[in-house]
Amino acid sequence: xxxxxxxxxxxxxxxxxxxxxxxxxxxxxxxxxxxxxxxxxxxxxxxxxxxxxxxxxxxxxxxxxxxxxxxxxxxxxxxxxxxxxxxxxxxxxxxxxxxxxxxxxxxxxxxxxxxxxxxxxxxxxxxxxxxxxxxxxxxxxxxxxxxxxxxxxxxxxxxxxxxxxxxxxxxxxxxxxxxxxxxxxxxxxxxxxxxxxxxxxxxxxxxxxxxxxxxxxxxxxxxxxxxxxxxxxxxxxxxxxxxxxxxxxxxxxxxxxxxxxxxxxxxxxxxxxxxxxxxxxxxxxxxxxxxxxxxxxxxxxxxxxxxxxxxxxxxxxxxxxxxxxxxxxxxxxxxxxxxxxxxxxxxxxxxxxxxxxxxxxxxxxxxxxxxxxxxxxxxxxxxxxxxxxxxxxxxxxxxxxxxxxxxxxxxxxxxxxxxxxxxxxxxxxxxxxxxxxxxxxxxxxxxxxxxxxxxxxxxxxxxxxxxxxxxx
Amino acid sequence: xxxxxxxxxxxxxxxxxxxxxxxxxxxxxxxxxxxxxxxxxxxxxxxxxxxxxxxxxxxxxxxxxxxxxxxxxxxxxxxxxxxxxxxxxxxxxxxxxxxxxxxxxxxxxxxxxxxxxxxxxxxxxxxxxxxxxxxxxxxxxxxxxxxxxxxxxxxxxxxxxxxxxxxxxxxxxxxxxxxxxxxxxxxxxxxxxxxxxxxxxxxxxxxxxxxxxxxxxxxxxxxxxxxxxxxxxxxxxxxxxxxxxxxxxxxxxxxxxxxxxxxxxxxxxxxxxxxxxxxxxxxxxxxxxxxxxxxxxxxxxxxxxxxxxxxxxxxxxxxxxxxxxxxxxxxxxxxxx
Numbered sequence: 001x002x003x004x005x006x007x008x009x010x011x012x013x014x015x016x017x018x019x020x021x022x023x024x025x026x027x028x029x030x031x032x033x034x035x036x037x038x039x040x041x042x043x044x045x046x047x048x049x050x051x052x053x054x055x056x057x058x059x060x061x062x063x064x065x066x067x068x069x070x071x072x073x074x075x076x077x078x079x080x081x082x083x084x085x086x087x088x089x090x091x092x093x094x095x096x097x098x099x100x101x102x103x104x105x106x107x108x109x110x111x112x113x114x115x116x117x118x119x120x121x122x123x124x125x126x127x128x129x130x131x132x133x134x135x136x137x138x139x140x141x142x143x144x145x146x147x148x149x150x151x152x153x154x155x156x157x158x159x160x161x162x163x164x165x166x167x168x169x170x171x172x173x174x175x176x177x178x179x180x181x182x183x184x185x186x187x188x189x190x191x192x193x194x195x196x197x198x199x200x201x202x203x204x205x206x207x208x209x210x211x212x213x214x215x216x217x218x219x220x221x222x223x224x225x226x227x228x229x230x231x232x233x234x235x236x237x238x239x240x241x242x243x244x245x246x247x248x249x250x251x252x253x254x255x256x257x258x259x260x261x262x263x264x265x266x267x268x269x270x271x272x273x274x275x276x277x278x279x280x281x282x283x284x285x286x287x288x289x290x291x292x293x294x295x296x297x298x299x300x301x302x303x304x305x306x307x308x309x310x311x312x313x314x315x316x317x318x319x320x321x322x323x324x325x326x327x328x329x330x331x332x333x334x335x336x337x338x339x340x341x342x343x344x345x346x347x348x349x350x351x352x353x354x355x356x357x358x359x360x361x362x363x364x365x366x367x368x369x370x371x372x373x374x375x376x377x378x379x380x381x382x383x384x385x386x387x388x389x390x391x392x393x394x395x396x397x398x399x400x401x402x403x404x405x406x407x408x409x410x411x412x413x414x415x416x417x418x419x420x421x422x423x424x425x426x427x428x429x430x431x432x433x434x435x436x437x438x439x440x441x442x443x444x445x446x447x448x449x450x451x452x453x454x455x456x457x458x459x460x461x462x463x464x465x466x467x468x469x470x471x472x
Numbered sequence: 473x474x475x476x477x478x479x480x481x482x483x484x485x486x487x488x489x490x491x492x493x494x495x496x497x498x499x500x501x502x503x504x505x506x507x508x509x510x511x512x513x514x515x516x517x518x519x520x521x522x523x524x525x526x527x528x529x530x531x532x533x534x535x536x537x538x539x540x541x542x543x544x545x546x547x548x549x550x551x552x553x554x555x556x557x558x559x560x561x562x563x564x565x566x567x568x569x570x571x572x573x574x575x576x577x578x579x580x581x582x583x584x585x586x587x588x589x590x591x592x593x594x595x596x597x598x599x600x601x602x603x604x605x606x607x608x609x610x611x612x613x614x615x616x617x618x619x620x621x622x623x624x625x626x627x628x629x630x631x632x633x634x635x636x637x638x639x640x641x642x643x644x645x646x647x648x649x650x651x652x653x654x655x656x657x658x659x660x661x662x663x664x665x666x667x668x669x670x671x672x673x674x675x676x677x678x679x680x681x682x683x684x685x686x687x688x689x690x691x692x693x694x695x696x697x698x699x700x701x702x703x704x705x706x707x708x709x710x711x712x713x714x715x716x717x718x719x720x721x722x723x724x725x726x727x728x729x730x731x732x733x734x735x736x737x738x739x740x741x742x743x744x745x746x747x748x749x750x751x752x753x754x755x756x757x758x759x760x761x762x763x764x765x766x767x768x769x770x771x772x773x774x775x776x777x778x779x780x781x782x783x784x785x786x787x788x789x790x791x792x793x794x795x796x797x798x799x800x801x802x803x804x805x806x807x808x809x
Contacts, residue, residue: 134515134522142513148522181515210606210796213574214622216657216672218581218598220572222525222735230734230794346652353626353650391569394518404735406524443567444520448581449596453674456592457653 025462027433028334028470031419035330037192038093040323041375049323049373055308056320060094061086062313064256066163067291075258075297078167078266078287079154081130082255083112085317088128088188092420095324097190098128100422107156115160119174121185122155127428129185130255131155133177134399134407136276143182144276150400151270152254153177158290167287172269184398186237187428190417191244193326194235196367196381197414198244202232204365205387212386217355217449221388224403224411233403234387237426239411240402248317252298260298260314322372326382327417332470339467347468350461355450359412360384384415384472395442398426408444419470433466525735527571528762530752534742537599537667538571540579547580547597552664553694553708559687561585562595573736573756574796575604579669593675595684599667601755603713603789604738606796610713612663613699616644619659626650627657638662638688641697645685656681663702664694665787666711704787709742715788716774722747723773727764727792737761737793739769745783747774757792765792 040053063084064076082088082104090099105124107113121129131153135143153172158164177183205223212221223232224239235241241250249262259266266289268282269275291297298313308316332339351357364386370376389409397408405411410426424436441451454462515521529536540549542564547556558564563585568578582595600607600615609615616633623629630647637643641662649656658673658681673684696702704711735756742751749769754762769790777786 143515145515145521150522180513181517206796210574211622213576213605213607214619216596216619216659216674218568218576218578218596218672220569220574220576222573225734225794227732227734349626349652352624353653353655393566393569394520397518397520399515399520399522401522401524404524404733406520406526407522408520409524441566442518444569445566446569446578448566448568448578449594449674452581452583452594453653453655456594456655456674456676461653 024459025434025466026334027466028332028339030422030431031330031332031470033330035092035328035420036325037327037417037420038095039325041193041195041325042323042373044374046374047372049319051306052308052311052316052319053323055311056316056318056323057094059313059316060084060089060320063087064258066158066161067165068163074291074293075256077158077164077257078169078283078290079157079269080113080255080257081152081155082128083107084256085251088255089191090128091190091422092417093192095191095321096417097188097421098423098428100125102126102128104128104155111161113156113158113160115168116156116171119155119171120178121174121183127185127187127423129155129187129428131172131174131177132184132186132398132400133172133182133270134184135182136271136278137180137182141176141180143180147276148399148401149270149276150402151275153183153269154254154257158257158287164290165286167284167290169284169287172271184400185427187423187426189235189237189413190327190421191321192324192417193381193383193414194244194247194324195322195372195376196326196379197234197383197385197387198322199367199370199376199379200234200365200381200387201368204368205232205234208361208364208386209388212358212361212388215355215358217358217453219355219358219390219446219450221359221386221390221412221446222404223387224389224405227403232387234411236402237410237413238400238402238405239387239389240405244318244321245314248321249314252314252317258298258313259296261296261300261312262314264296266295322376325375327420327472329471330419332419332467334463334467339471343464344468344471346461347464347466347471350457350465351468354453354457354465356454356465357384358450359386359388359390359447360415361386361412382416384418385412388412390446391444392440392447393442393445395439395445396425397444415469415472418472433469525573525737525756525758525761527756528754528759530766534751534753536753537577537579537601540597542580542582547582549579552579552599552667552669553692554664554669555692556597556688557690558582558595559684561588571601571755573738574606575601575738575755577601577667591675591677591680593673593677593680593684596672596674597670598672599664599669601738601740601789602663602666602668603711603740604755604791604796605668609668611700612661612668612702613644615668616646616659616661620646620648623648626652630656635699636660638685639691639693641693642699644699658685660685660688661699662693662697663699664697665702665704665708666713667702669697705784709785709787710777710779711787712777713789715743715777715786716741716772716790720775721772722775723771725768725771727761727768729764730760731758733758733761734794735761736791736796737765739765739790739792741769741788741790743774743777743786743788745776745785747776748772749774750785761793 087103136147136149235247241247253263389405399407440447535550577599579597627648633646636645661670737757738755740753744750
């Protein structure tokens with residue numbers, strides 16, 4: 001009996017040691033408290049843009065209807081992922097990323113999408129998501145590997161809503177796509193400080209790209225480009241969007257189904273519009289012009305006052321994001337105890353030393369002179385990103401190509417505001433920073449040497465980096 | 473004996489579900505609504521199927537830099553004529569990324585195997601193509617000096633670039649460390665076929681790093697490996713920067729691109745003894761770019777290269793698409809030739 005007891009104790013000790021090894025360092029988690037995130041960057045306002053920020057902030061939170069809304073917020077659908085910008089861009093403030101409670105999980109029960117089925121990957125406390133099918137399907141239902149798709153497959157339809165007339169369209173077959181592993185997800189990118197990123201000159205990013213090559217980690221990186229004029233694109237998970245206007249206009253059209261001055265038609269799904277050889281010719285006629293106002297559903301409003309109201313929604317959204325201040329850094333609490341400033345400073349230094357900052361550059365440069373507000377001029381952009389796309393290997397590959405970015409290339413995610421983000425990586429697969437760091441390492445990833453450096457640090461040093469990251 | 477009925481049930485169930493859907497729902501009007509599941513046709517997890525600009529070559533026989541591999545605990549790279557027996561119990565856990573459009577290769581990333589009892593560390597083997605690097609360096613020595621002169625503030629120099637010999641060949645050796653991370657970097661570099669080939673050893677344990685340097689003496693390297701030479705030659709082609717320019721080009725046909733792209737397309741070519749393109753290696757190109765450039769280059773004709781009237785094959789570089797801006801500054805004169 002004694003021997004058995006000894007054995008049990010030894011096993012328990014061994015398990016404790018293993019557990020201690022696995023959990024020796026801890027992600028401090030989402031930092032609570034108001035850091036002031038979501039405020040405007042505008043301090044001096046010689047041109048009178050502050051009302052445009054406020055107006056955009058209001059419109060960003062407006063819930064859209066399909067038709068009949070006397071306030072004029074019509075045009076939702078016929079397909080959509082959500083019903084307002086702020087429903088997805090919510091954490092920790094309006095303009096951010098997905099919140100702890102996913103509003104999409106309620107759409108089928110609260111009348112937003114009464115005849116839709118909640119997709120299996122949408123849960124009340126999971127990440128707010130959009131879905132894409134990397135490949136079109138063959139007629140027999142199998143993925144066609146010779147026909148890349150990658151467009152957004154909206155999760156819900158307006159079918160069954162009282163303001164949607166007779167429009168009756170099915171959702172994409174998410175379960176079938178899952179059965180074939182032909183589905184990937186994206187979560188909303190936060191937009192704090194976006195005006196600074198927008199105002200970085202291409203030459204600044206190119207110079208930074210070259211300077212970054214002087215590293216001992218095997219990292220290269222390149223920039224994504226606009227297909228028309230060849231200039232550097234910078235917004236979105238693959239840096240596929242050129243400007244905040246394009247970013248807003250595309251999202252309004254793709255995520256909410258609202259046509260606008262940049263994307264003037266209702267958007268069918270990729271396969272609904274002939275993509276992949278489907279032979280289909282678009283949305284059915286009884287699902288078009290559901291607002292009854294014609295196209296685009298969002299336009300400028302020449303007769304309205306004040307002057308900010310003249311703008312179309314897309315321009316208002318762009319102004320809101322443009323004038324959002326970068327997320328302030330803040331204190332960190334770990335296991336209920338405050339982390340010292342010196343620990344965070346050490347973590348920042350370690351972050352640079354082991355190579356993280358080669359891509360997650362604390363500042364890729366200063367902005368060009370702004371014609372909007374002085375705060376956007378000659379400003380240091382502490383984005384912790386080089387705005388480049390990097391090969392991230394088989395661990396993060398989503399097989400979606402956007403612009404010049406291939407299936408495993410992603411923009412270096414700006415880390416400012418990371419301390420208050422809940423869901424991490426492009427698809428929100430984890431809430432744990434350690435997992436997110438580990439997932440940077442796989443066959444074909446530029447980050448492998450850096451991640452190996454991280455895990456070769458002492459437990460204390462790793463903890464200092466984690467603490468630092470949650471201070472951002 | 474296998475029960476027959478249960479095996480039929482799934483089929484019947486699927487059929488019934490299909491019939492129910494066919495009758496109960498409006499006909500799908502989108503493109504991606506199929507319900508006919510054939511599980512064996514799954515998209516494989518963790519496989520890069522949709523590639524962006526990637527490396528490729530006009531033939532699969534001629535070695536290219538990215539084709540090195542670890543087998544039987546030996547890293548071998550035919551292009552560089554390199555063979556490196558790895559330290560015991562060190563492995564290549566993950567492959568590196570494809571070559572970059574700036575001419576950088578991650579040839580191998582080596583680390584101790586899981587469960588290794590000794591000190592932790594890593595060996596990163598890279599190559600920078602001196603034809604394409606935007607860094608202001610024309611040879612390996614300049615590249616190393618540039619790195620040393622531009623160390624980030626986090627690092628302290630431990631050993632300035634110093635010439636040494638590894639496996640009987642000239643290498644440049646310099647070292648730096650991070651006081652806060654307590655990590656040391658030993659960089660050993662030589663030049664082969666107009667590439668700066670670097671071995672970057674990292675660990676907090678300097679004794680381990682010293683032992684790793686000693687293991688490098690077991691390497692086999694081509695005769696040409698040196699700091700300023702490393703310009704190929706028999707049996708490999710001679711590498712000459714910018715050979716495909718000026719009067720060396722006797723006939724030239726521009727590629728016709730089907731799509732408007734804005735990426736940089738660095739291309740290494742081998743010109744045979746008669747002046748025709750024998751081999752094309754794209755470090756980074758979209759497939760349609762590679763095809764258009766291949767179709768064009770096959771029609772190019774060059775002035776044959778000879779040393780002492782002896783015809784030689786030449787390896788050189790061309791850039792199509794958008795040229796990267798260069799960081800080249802006032803660097804001491806020196807030719808890759």
